[in-house]
Amino acid sequence: MTKTVGVGIAGLGTVGAGVVELLRKNGDRIARRCGSRIEVAAVSARDRARDRGVDLAGVTWHDDAAALAADPAVDIVLELIGGSDGIARAVIDAAIAAGKPVVTANKALLALHGSEIAEAAEAAGIALAYEAAVAGGIPIVKAMREGLAANRISRVYGILNGTCNYILTEMAASGRDFNDILADAQRLGFAEADPTFDVEGIDAAHKLAILTSIAFGSAVNFEAVHIEGIANVAATDIAYARELGYVIKLLAIARQTPNGIEQRVHPCMVPAEAAIAKIDGVFNAVVADGDFVDSTVYVGRGAGAGPTASAVVADVIDIVAGRQAPIFGVPSADMSRFEAVPMARHVGCYYVRLVVYDRPGVIAEISAVLRDERISIDSLLQRGRSENEPVPVVMLTHETEEAAMLRALEAFRRIESVIEPPRIIRIEEF
Structure with missing residues:
Protein backbone atom coordinates (compact mmCIF):
# COMPACT_ATOMS: atom_id res chain seq x y z
CA MET A 1 0.00 0.00 0.00
CA VAL A 134 15.12 31.80 -6.24
CA ALA A 135 14.20 32.04 -9.93
CA GLY A 136 10.82 30.30 -9.70
CA GLY A 137 10.72 27.26 -11.96
CA ILE A 138 14.48 27.18 -12.64
CA PRO A 139 16.01 24.47 -10.40
CA ILE A 140 19.04 26.64 -9.68
CA VAL A 141 19.38 25.81 -5.98
CA LYS A 142 19.62 22.08 -6.71
CA ALA A 143 21.90 22.70 -9.70
CA MET A 144 24.39 24.78 -7.71
CA ARG A 145 24.18 22.99 -4.37
CA GLU A 146 24.24 19.45 -5.77
CA GLY A 147 24.97 19.39 -9.50
CA LEU A 148 27.98 21.72 -9.16
CA ALA A 149 29.05 20.56 -5.70
CA ALA A 150 32.46 19.37 -6.93
CA ASN A 151 33.33 22.74 -8.45
CA ARG A 152 34.89 25.86 -7.05
CA ILE A 153 32.45 28.58 -8.11
CA SER A 154 34.09 31.85 -9.13
CA ARG A 155 31.02 33.79 -10.21
CA VAL A 156 27.25 33.53 -10.34
CA TYR A 157 25.13 36.11 -12.08
CA GLY A 158 21.82 36.49 -13.78
CA ILE A 159 18.47 38.08 -14.40
CA LEU A 160 16.55 37.37 -11.21
CA ASN A 161 13.52 39.62 -11.58
CA GLY A 162 11.05 39.11 -14.41
CA THR A 163 9.28 42.43 -13.87
CA CYS A 164 12.45 44.43 -14.49
CA ASN A 165 13.42 42.25 -17.42
CA TYR A 166 9.99 42.75 -18.99
CA ILE A 167 10.18 46.52 -18.56
CA LEU A 168 13.69 46.79 -20.05
CA THR A 169 12.72 44.49 -22.93
CA GLU A 170 9.67 46.58 -23.77
CA MET A 171 11.59 49.84 -23.45
CA ALA A 172 14.11 48.51 -25.97
CA ALA A 173 11.40 47.32 -28.36
CA SER A 174 9.20 50.42 -28.21
CA GLY A 175 11.54 53.30 -27.42
CA ARG A 176 9.19 54.37 -24.61
CA ASP A 177 10.31 55.41 -21.15
CA PHE A 178 10.23 53.53 -17.86
CA ASN A 179 7.03 54.97 -16.38
CA ASP A 180 4.95 54.18 -19.47
CA ILE A 181 6.11 50.57 -19.61
CA LEU A 182 5.70 50.11 -15.84
CA ALA A 183 2.05 51.18 -16.14
CA ASP A 184 1.56 48.62 -18.93
CA ALA A 185 3.24 45.91 -16.82
CA GLN A 186 0.87 46.64 -13.94
CA ARG A 187 -2.18 46.42 -16.20
CA LEU A 188 -0.95 43.09 -17.58
CA GLY A 189 -0.22 41.66 -14.14
CA PHE A 190 3.58 41.53 -14.66
CA ALA A 191 4.15 44.16 -11.96
CA GLU A 192 2.60 44.62 -8.53
CA ALA A 193 0.43 47.61 -7.65
CA ASP A 194 3.39 48.63 -5.46
CA PRO A 195 6.38 47.61 -7.61
CA THR A 196 9.05 48.97 -5.26
CA PHE A 197 10.70 45.68 -4.33
CA ASP A 198 10.96 44.73 -7.99
CA VAL A 199 12.01 47.92 -9.75
CA GLU A 200 14.39 49.06 -7.01
CA GLY A 201 16.30 45.78 -7.20
CA ILE A 202 15.46 44.53 -3.69
CA ASP A 203 13.76 41.33 -4.86
CA ALA A 204 16.76 40.40 -7.02
CA ALA A 205 19.10 41.23 -4.12
CA HIS A 206 17.25 38.84 -1.80
CA LYS A 207 17.75 36.05 -4.31
CA LEU A 208 21.39 36.97 -4.93
CA ALA A 209 22.19 36.79 -1.20
CA ILE A 210 20.90 33.20 -1.16
CA LEU A 211 22.82 32.19 -4.31
CA THR A 212 25.99 33.76 -2.93
CA SER A 213 25.77 31.60 0.17
CA ILE A 214 25.38 28.44 -1.91
CA ALA A 215 28.11 29.42 -4.38
CA PHE A 216 30.78 30.30 -1.83
CA GLY A 217 29.82 28.29 1.25
CA SER A 218 29.31 31.50 3.19
CA ALA A 219 26.79 32.83 5.65
CA VAL A 220 23.91 34.68 4.00
CA ASN A 221 24.76 38.40 4.04
CA PHE A 222 22.04 40.53 2.47
CA GLU A 223 23.44 43.69 4.05
CA ALA A 224 26.55 43.36 1.89
CA VAL A 225 24.60 43.54 -1.40
CA HIS A 226 24.93 46.79 -3.35
CA ILE A 227 21.47 47.53 -4.79
CA GLU A 228 20.32 49.82 -7.59
CA GLY A 229 17.07 49.62 -9.55
CA ILE A 230 16.03 50.51 -13.08
CA ALA A 231 13.92 53.65 -12.60
CA ASN A 232 16.76 55.88 -13.83
CA VAL A 233 17.38 53.93 -17.03
CA ALA A 234 16.12 56.16 -19.85
CA ALA A 235 15.03 55.21 -23.34
CA THR A 236 17.94 57.37 -24.50
CA ASP A 237 20.39 55.09 -22.68
CA ILE A 238 18.85 52.00 -24.25
CA ALA A 239 19.14 53.56 -27.71
CA TYR A 240 22.80 54.44 -27.17
CA ALA A 241 23.47 50.96 -25.81
CA ARG A 242 22.06 49.42 -29.00
CA GLU A 243 24.18 51.76 -31.15
CA LEU A 244 27.29 50.75 -29.22
CA GLY A 245 26.54 47.01 -29.49
CA TYR A 246 25.09 46.48 -26.00
CA VAL A 247 21.83 45.59 -24.25
CA ILE A 248 20.82 46.91 -20.83
CA LYS A 249 19.76 44.33 -18.24
CA LEU A 250 19.25 44.43 -14.49
CA LEU A 251 21.79 41.87 -13.32
CA ALA A 252 22.52 40.32 -9.94
CA ILE A 253 26.22 39.43 -9.70
CA ALA A 254 28.27 37.67 -7.03
CA ARG A 255 31.97 37.31 -7.76
CA GLN A 256 35.05 36.10 -5.97
CA THR A 257 37.80 38.74 -6.13
CA PRO A 258 41.28 38.95 -4.53
CA ASN A 259 39.77 41.33 -1.97
CA GLY A 260 36.72 39.23 -1.08
CA ILE A 261 33.26 38.69 -2.54
CA GLU A 262 31.30 41.26 -4.50
CA GLN A 263 27.52 41.15 -4.31
CA ARG A 264 25.77 43.71 -6.49
CA VAL A 265 22.45 44.31 -8.24
CA HIS A 266 22.27 47.11 -10.80
CA PRO A 267 21.60 47.88 -14.46
CA CYS A 268 24.40 46.63 -16.71
CA MET A 269 25.34 47.08 -20.35
CA VAL A 270 26.17 43.64 -21.71
CA PRO A 271 27.36 42.76 -25.23
CA ALA A 272 24.39 42.11 -27.51
CA GLU A 273 25.82 38.71 -28.51
CA ALA A 274 26.12 37.49 -24.89
CA ALA A 275 23.71 34.72 -23.88
CA ILE A 276 22.31 36.78 -21.01
CA ALA A 277 21.48 39.65 -23.40
CA LYS A 278 19.06 37.42 -25.30
CA ILE A 279 16.84 36.65 -22.28
CA ASP A 280 13.75 38.79 -22.79
CA GLY A 281 10.35 39.40 -21.28
CA VAL A 282 9.47 37.87 -17.92
CA PHE A 283 12.08 35.13 -18.15
CA ASN A 284 14.90 34.68 -15.64
CA ALA A 285 18.38 33.34 -16.30
CA VAL A 286 21.28 32.33 -14.08
CA VAL A 287 24.88 31.67 -15.10
CA ALA A 288 27.26 29.86 -12.75
CA ASP A 289 30.98 29.63 -13.52
CA GLY A 290 32.79 26.62 -12.06
CA ASP A 291 36.44 25.65 -12.36
CA PHE A 292 35.70 22.26 -13.95
CA VAL A 293 32.41 22.89 -15.77
CA ASP A 294 33.20 26.40 -17.06
CA SER A 295 29.94 28.36 -17.58
CA THR A 296 26.56 26.73 -17.04
CA VAL A 297 23.38 28.56 -18.05
CA TYR A 298 19.86 28.07 -16.67
CA VAL A 299 16.80 29.76 -18.20
CA GLY A 300 13.10 29.65 -17.34
CA ARG A 301 10.14 31.44 -15.85
CA GLY A 302 11.02 33.07 -12.57
CA ALA A 303 7.53 33.55 -11.17
CA GLY A 304 3.88 32.59 -11.54
CA ALA A 305 1.67 29.89 -10.09
CA GLY A 306 2.88 27.01 -12.25
CA PRO A 307 6.68 27.46 -12.20
CA THR A 308 6.82 28.32 -8.50
CA ALA A 309 4.46 25.53 -7.47
CA SER A 310 6.62 23.14 -9.52
CA ALA A 311 9.65 24.14 -7.46
CA VAL A 312 7.77 23.82 -4.16
CA VAL A 313 6.50 20.34 -4.95
CA ALA A 314 9.94 19.24 -6.19
CA ASP A 315 11.26 20.07 -2.72
CA VAL A 316 8.45 18.09 -1.11
CA ILE A 317 9.26 15.09 -3.34
CA ASP A 318 12.93 15.25 -2.31
CA ILE A 319 12.00 15.30 1.38
CA VAL A 320 9.59 12.37 1.03
CA ALA A 321 12.17 10.40 -0.97
CA GLY A 322 14.81 11.03 1.70
CA ARG A 323 17.07 13.19 -0.47
CA GLN A 324 18.61 15.89 1.68
CA ALA A 325 21.67 18.09 1.10
CA PRO A 326 23.16 20.67 3.49
CA ILE A 327 20.79 23.63 3.43
CA PHE A 328 23.21 26.15 1.92
CA GLY A 329 25.63 23.61 0.48
CA VAL A 330 27.78 23.15 3.59
CA PRO A 331 26.84 22.57 7.24
CA SER A 332 26.14 25.76 9.16
CA ALA A 333 29.20 25.23 11.36
CA ASP A 334 31.41 25.29 8.26
CA MET A 335 29.93 28.38 6.64
CA SER A 336 32.51 31.14 6.26
CA ARG A 337 32.13 34.83 7.01
CA PHE A 338 33.48 36.35 3.83
CA GLU A 339 35.10 39.72 3.37
CA ALA A 340 32.53 41.88 1.57
CA VAL A 341 34.00 44.10 -1.12
CA PRO A 342 32.52 47.62 -0.97
CA MET A 343 31.18 48.94 -4.25
CA ALA A 344 33.76 51.74 -4.24
CA ARG A 345 36.44 49.09 -4.85
CA HIS A 346 34.70 47.56 -7.86
CA VAL A 347 36.81 47.73 -11.00
CA GLY A 348 35.17 47.81 -14.40
CA CYS A 349 34.27 49.79 -17.50
CA TYR A 350 31.53 52.41 -17.57
CA TYR A 351 29.02 54.05 -19.86
CA VAL A 352 28.71 57.75 -19.01
CA ARG A 353 26.08 60.11 -20.40
CA LEU A 354 26.23 63.86 -19.88
CA VAL A 355 23.90 66.55 -21.19
CA VAL A 356 25.84 69.76 -21.79
CA TYR A 357 25.58 73.11 -23.47
CA ASP A 358 27.60 72.88 -26.68
CA ARG A 359 30.12 75.59 -25.86
CA PRO A 360 33.81 75.87 -26.72
CA GLY A 361 35.95 74.16 -24.11
CA VAL A 362 33.32 71.91 -22.54
CA ILE A 363 34.92 68.71 -23.84
CA ALA A 364 38.27 69.95 -22.54
CA GLU A 365 36.74 70.41 -19.08
CA ILE A 366 35.27 66.91 -19.17
CA SER A 367 38.59 65.48 -20.31
CA ALA A 368 40.43 67.28 -17.53
CA VAL A 369 38.19 65.63 -14.92
CA LEU A 370 38.88 62.21 -16.37
CA ARG A 371 42.60 62.94 -16.58
CA ASP A 372 42.71 63.94 -12.93
CA GLU A 373 41.04 60.67 -11.93
CA ARG A 374 43.21 58.63 -14.32
CA ILE A 375 40.15 57.42 -16.23
CA SER A 376 40.83 56.55 -19.85
CA ILE A 377 38.17 56.99 -22.55
CA ASP A 378 37.57 54.04 -24.85
CA SER A 379 35.11 55.89 -27.13
CA LEU A 380 33.17 59.15 -27.21
CA LEU A 381 30.01 60.25 -29.02
CA GLN A 382 28.89 63.86 -29.25
CA ARG A 383 25.73 64.80 -31.14
CA GLY A 384 24.57 68.30 -32.09
CA ARG A 385 26.52 71.40 -33.00
CA SER A 386 24.24 74.30 -32.07
CA GLU A 387 26.11 76.54 -29.66
CA ASN A 388 24.37 77.03 -26.31
CA GLU A 389 21.91 74.22 -27.07
CA PRO A 390 21.79 71.07 -24.87
CA VAL A 391 23.49 68.08 -26.46
CA PRO A 392 24.35 64.59 -25.13
CA VAL A 393 27.94 63.50 -24.65
CA VAL A 394 28.33 59.74 -24.30
CA MET A 395 31.55 58.03 -23.26
CA LEU A 396 32.69 54.48 -22.69
CA THR A 397 35.66 54.17 -20.35
CA HIS A 398 38.39 51.62 -19.95
CA GLU A 399 38.59 49.80 -16.61
CA THR A 400 38.72 52.02 -13.58
CA GLU A 401 37.88 51.82 -9.90
CA GLU A 402 34.36 52.85 -8.95
CA ALA A 403 35.62 55.33 -6.37
CA ALA A 404 37.42 57.24 -9.13
CA MET A 405 34.29 57.16 -11.30
CA LEU A 406 32.17 58.56 -8.48
CA ARG A 407 34.63 61.40 -7.88
CA ALA A 408 34.55 62.17 -11.59
CA LEU A 409 30.73 62.32 -11.55
CA GLU A 410 30.82 64.77 -8.67
CA ALA A 411 33.30 66.92 -10.60
CA PHE A 412 31.10 66.79 -13.71
CA ARG A 413 28.21 68.20 -11.67
CA ARG A 414 30.31 71.26 -10.87
CA ILE A 415 30.93 72.06 -14.54
CA GLU A 416 28.67 74.97 -15.46
CA SER A 417 27.86 73.59 -18.92
CA VAL A 418 26.61 70.24 -17.55
CA ILE A 419 22.87 70.78 -17.15
CA GLU A 420 21.56 67.35 -16.04
CA PRO A 421 22.80 64.90 -13.42
CA PRO A 422 25.39 62.61 -15.05
CA ARG A 423 24.24 59.05 -15.69
CA ILE A 424 26.45 55.97 -15.54
CA ILE A 425 25.79 52.32 -16.31
CA ARG A 426 28.37 49.68 -15.55
CA ILE A 427 29.59 47.53 -18.43
CA GLU A 428 29.93 43.77 -17.99
CA GLU A 429 31.80 41.79 -20.65
CA PHE A 430 30.70 38.15 -20.58
Missing part, protein backbone atom coordinates in the same frame (compact mmCIF):
# COMPACT_ATOMS: atom_id res chain seq x y z
CA THR A 2 1.31 3.45 -0.92
CA LYS A 3 2.01 5.60 2.11
CA THR A 4 0.29 9.01 2.31
CA VAL A 5 2.24 12.10 3.34
CA GLY A 6 0.24 15.13 4.46
CA VAL A 7 1.36 18.67 3.75
CA GLY A 8 0.10 21.78 5.47
CA ILE A 9 0.06 24.91 3.34
CA ALA A 10 0.38 28.28 5.05
CA GLY A 11 -0.67 30.85 2.48
CA LEU A 12 -3.15 30.27 -0.33
CA GLY A 13 -2.20 32.98 -2.76
CA THR A 14 -1.09 32.33 -6.32
CA VAL A 15 1.63 29.87 -5.32
CA GLY A 16 -0.32 28.08 -2.58
CA ALA A 17 -3.30 27.52 -4.87
CA GLY A 18 -0.89 26.38 -7.59
CA VAL A 19 0.55 23.75 -5.24
CA VAL A 20 -2.92 22.42 -4.46
CA GLU A 21 -3.73 22.17 -8.17
CA LEU A 22 -0.41 20.51 -9.02
CA LEU A 23 -0.71 17.87 -6.30
CA ARG A 24 -4.25 17.04 -7.41
CA LYS A 25 -3.47 16.97 -11.13
CA ASN A 26 -0.15 15.09 -11.03
CA GLY A 27 -0.63 13.10 -7.83
CA ASP A 28 -0.20 9.67 -9.43
CA ARG A 29 2.99 10.68 -11.24
CA ILE A 30 4.40 12.22 -8.07
CA ALA A 31 3.60 9.07 -6.06
CA ARG A 32 5.51 6.92 -8.53
CA ARG A 33 8.55 9.18 -8.24
CA CYS A 34 8.80 9.39 -4.47
CA GLY A 35 7.05 6.22 -3.32
CA SER A 36 4.33 8.03 -1.36
CA ARG A 37 1.15 9.85 -2.16
CA ILE A 38 1.37 13.52 -1.20
CA GLU A 39 -1.91 15.10 -0.18
CA VAL A 40 -2.96 18.46 1.20
CA ALA A 41 -3.97 17.80 4.81
CA ALA A 42 -4.42 21.34 6.11
CA VAL A 43 -4.30 24.95 4.98
CA SER A 44 -4.28 28.42 6.44
CA ALA A 45 -5.01 31.80 4.88
CA ARG A 46 -6.55 35.09 5.90
CA ASP A 47 -9.89 34.78 4.06
CA ARG A 48 -11.82 31.51 4.13
CA ALA A 49 -14.53 32.84 1.83
CA ARG A 50 -12.29 33.78 -1.07
CA ASP A 51 -12.63 31.65 -4.20
CA ARG A 52 -9.15 30.44 -5.09
CA GLY A 53 -10.19 28.20 -7.96
CA VAL A 54 -9.18 24.98 -6.20
CA ASP A 55 -11.15 22.34 -4.34
CA LEU A 56 -10.42 22.37 -0.60
CA ALA A 57 -13.19 19.95 0.41
CA GLY A 58 -12.08 17.71 3.26
CA VAL A 59 -9.02 19.83 4.04
CA THR A 60 -8.60 21.11 7.60
CA TRP A 61 -8.56 24.90 7.88
CA HIS A 62 -6.46 26.66 10.53
CA ASP A 63 -7.05 30.31 11.27
CA ASP A 64 -3.65 30.40 13.00
CA ALA A 65 -1.05 29.52 10.36
CA ALA A 66 1.52 28.53 12.95
CA ALA A 67 -0.94 25.92 14.26
CA LEU A 68 -0.37 23.89 11.10
CA ALA A 69 2.83 22.56 12.63
CA ALA A 70 0.92 20.97 15.52
CA ASP A 71 -1.66 19.28 13.29
CA PRO A 72 -1.00 15.52 13.53
CA ALA A 73 -2.11 15.07 9.90
CA VAL A 74 0.63 17.43 8.68
CA ASP A 75 4.00 15.80 8.01
CA ILE A 76 5.60 18.66 6.02
CA VAL A 77 4.92 22.38 6.46
CA LEU A 78 4.84 24.65 3.39
CA GLU A 79 5.37 28.34 4.21
CA LEU A 80 4.02 30.30 1.22
CA ILE A 81 2.98 33.49 2.98
CA GLY A 82 6.03 35.66 2.32
CA GLY A 83 7.56 38.52 4.25
CA SER A 84 10.82 38.70 6.14
CA ASP A 85 9.30 38.37 9.63
CA GLY A 86 5.91 38.10 11.31
CA ILE A 87 3.64 35.14 10.69
CA ALA A 88 5.93 33.62 8.03
CA ARG A 89 8.78 33.37 10.52
CA ALA A 90 6.39 32.07 13.19
CA VAL A 91 5.24 29.25 10.87
CA ILE A 92 8.81 28.15 10.18
CA ASP A 93 9.85 28.39 13.83
CA ALA A 94 6.80 26.35 14.86
CA ALA A 95 7.57 23.67 12.28
CA ILE A 96 11.19 23.40 13.42
CA ALA A 97 10.08 23.21 17.07
CA ALA A 98 7.67 20.41 16.10
CA GLY A 99 10.41 18.55 14.24
CA LYS A 100 8.63 18.81 10.88
CA PRO A 101 10.39 19.53 7.57
CA VAL A 102 9.79 22.93 6.00
CA VAL A 103 9.47 24.02 2.39
CA THR A 104 9.41 27.76 1.74
CA ALA A 105 9.35 30.13 -1.22
CA ASN A 106 10.28 33.06 1.00
CA LYS A 107 13.41 34.76 -0.38
CA ALA A 108 13.12 37.81 1.88
CA LEU A 109 13.07 35.71 5.05
CA LEU A 110 16.00 33.58 3.91
CA ALA A 111 18.02 36.59 2.75
CA LEU A 112 17.68 38.29 6.12
CA HIS A 113 17.60 35.31 8.49
CA GLY A 114 18.65 32.31 6.41
CA SER A 115 21.79 31.36 8.31
CA GLU A 116 20.01 31.52 11.64
CA ILE A 117 17.06 29.45 10.41
CA ALA A 118 19.35 26.90 8.76
CA GLU A 119 21.26 26.46 12.01
CA ALA A 120 18.03 25.85 13.92
CA ALA A 121 16.80 23.35 11.32
CA GLU A 122 20.09 21.46 11.41
CA ALA A 123 20.04 21.35 15.20
CA ALA A 124 16.53 19.87 15.04
CA GLY A 125 17.61 17.39 12.38
CA ILE A 126 14.96 18.46 9.87
CA ALA A 127 15.01 19.48 6.21
CA LEU A 128 14.61 23.10 5.13
CA ALA A 129 14.06 23.41 1.38
CA TYR A 130 13.62 26.57 -0.66
CA GLU A 131 14.03 25.93 -4.39
CA ALA A 132 11.07 28.20 -5.14
CA ALA A 133 12.70 31.16 -3.37
